[in-house]
Amino acid sequence: MQFQTQHIPIQEITLDFPTNIRLFIKREDLIHPFVSGNKFRKLKYNLAEANNEKQTTLLTFGGAFSNHIAAVAAAGKIHGFQTIGIIRGEELIHKIDTNSTLQFAIENGMQLKFVTRENYREKTSKVFLAQLRQEFGRFYTIPEGGTNSLAVKGCAEIITENEKEFDTICCAVGTGGTISGICKGAYSHQKVLGFPALKGDFLHEEIKQYVSTTNWELINDYHFGGYGKVTDELIQFINNFKTQTKIPLDPIYTGKMLFGIIDLIKNGHFAKQNRILAIHSGGLQGIDGMNTKLQKKGKTTII
CATH class of the missing domain: 3.40.50.1100 (Rossmann fold)
Known part of the structure; x- marks a missing residue:
C-alpha cells in the first residue's frame, strides 16, 4: 500500500x-x-502477498466494532480486492443500522457473514476454513486483528x-x-x-x-x-x-x-x-x- x-x-x-x-x-x-496506524502496517505486506498469490479476495474476522474489519474493507476497496468479513455474533445481523463500523464495511464493499460465538472460536481450524472456501471460493486469509509474520x-x-x-x-x-x-x-x-x-x-x-x-x-x-x-x-x-x-x-x-x-x-x-x-x-x-x-x-x- x-x-x-x-x-x-x-x-x-x-x-x-x-x-x-x-x-x-x-x-x-x-x-x-x-487505513491508519498499525492497521496500515499490518496490511502492507499481507496485501503484497495476496497480489503475489494472484488472489482477488481477502477474508478476515472481527467483532462488532473492529478497527481491523473497517481497515480491511477500506484497503480492499482502494486496492481492488473483494473483501469478506466473518463477524462474531449472529445477533448483529439485526443491528447493522445502528453499527457505524459494520455500515462502513458494507459501504466499502465488504460482504459480511455473521456466525455464532461458538463457531467463531473455530476461526483458525482447518475444518472451518474449508467450509468458508466451499461457500466463498478462493481467498487470502488475514487473521483476526491482522497479526501474522x-x-x-x-x-x-x-x-x-x-x-x-x-x-x-x-x-x-x-x-x-x-x-x-x-x-x-x-x-x-x-x-x-x-x-x-x-x-x-x-x-x-x-x-x-x-x-x-x-x-x-x-x-x-x-x-x-x-x-x-x-x-x-x-x-x-x-x-x-x-x-x-x-x-x-x-x-x-x-x-x-x-x-x-x-x-x-x-x-x-x-x-x-x-x-x-x-x-x-x-x-x-x-x-x-x-x-x-x-x-x-x-x-x-x-x-
Whole structure:
C-alpha cells in the first residue's frame, strides 16, 4: 500500500511532568483516514502477498466494532480486492443500522457473514476454513486483528532513524502483532512497554512466537476491566487530553495506553532521565460505536 509514511509527525506532549521526563507521540493515526496506524502496517505486506498469490479476495474476522474489519474493507476497496468479513455474533445481523463500523464495511464493499460465538472460536481450524472456501471460493486469509509474520514485518517499520533518540517506546496491545514488530525494530538501548487492552497474561506467549529479545514488558494495570470496557474516569481523561493537546484518542487502545503512561510518570515509574515515545496506532473509527453505547447509558461521550 503506497500511503505516505515518510514524514509522520512526532509531537511533544507538554503537560505537567517531572523535569526529567519528556513525552512524545508518533502520529501513525495520520497515515490515512481509514487505513491508519498499525492497521496500515499490518496490511502492507499481507496485501503484497495476496497480489503475489494472484488472489482477488481477502477474508478476515472481527467483532462488532473492529478497527481491523473497517481497515480491511477500506484497503480492499482502494486496492481492488473483494473483501469478506466473518463477524462474531449472529445477533448483529439485526443491528447493522445502528453499527457505524459494520455500515462502513458494507459501504466499502465488504460482504459480511455473521456466525455464532461458538463457531467463531473455530476461526483458525482447518475444518472451518474449508467450509468458508466451499461457500466463498478462493481467498487470502488475514487473521483476526491482522497479526501474522507479515504484519509483524510491517510493524517493525514503525521504528526508524527518527525514533533512535528515545529511551522508551510505548504501544497499545491487542493481538500482539504491533508490539512484536516494534520490538524487532527497536534499537538495543530502547525498552518497549506494551499496554494490553485485554485482561489476562496469554499475550506473553503470543508475542514470544515472533520475538526472541527481552527488551519488552507488558503493563497489565490499565485495561479498565477488559476489552471494550471503559469507565467515567477514562472517558474524562480522553476528553481532557484532546482539549489540552488537540490529539484524539480512542477508548479501546490508545486512550488506555496514554492514561497508563501518564499515571506511571506521575508515580515515578520512570525514575531516570527518560524520553518516552508513545505510538498512536489509530483506531479512531471506534469512537462512534463507543459513543452510541455511552449515550444509551446516559453517560458522557467522547468529544
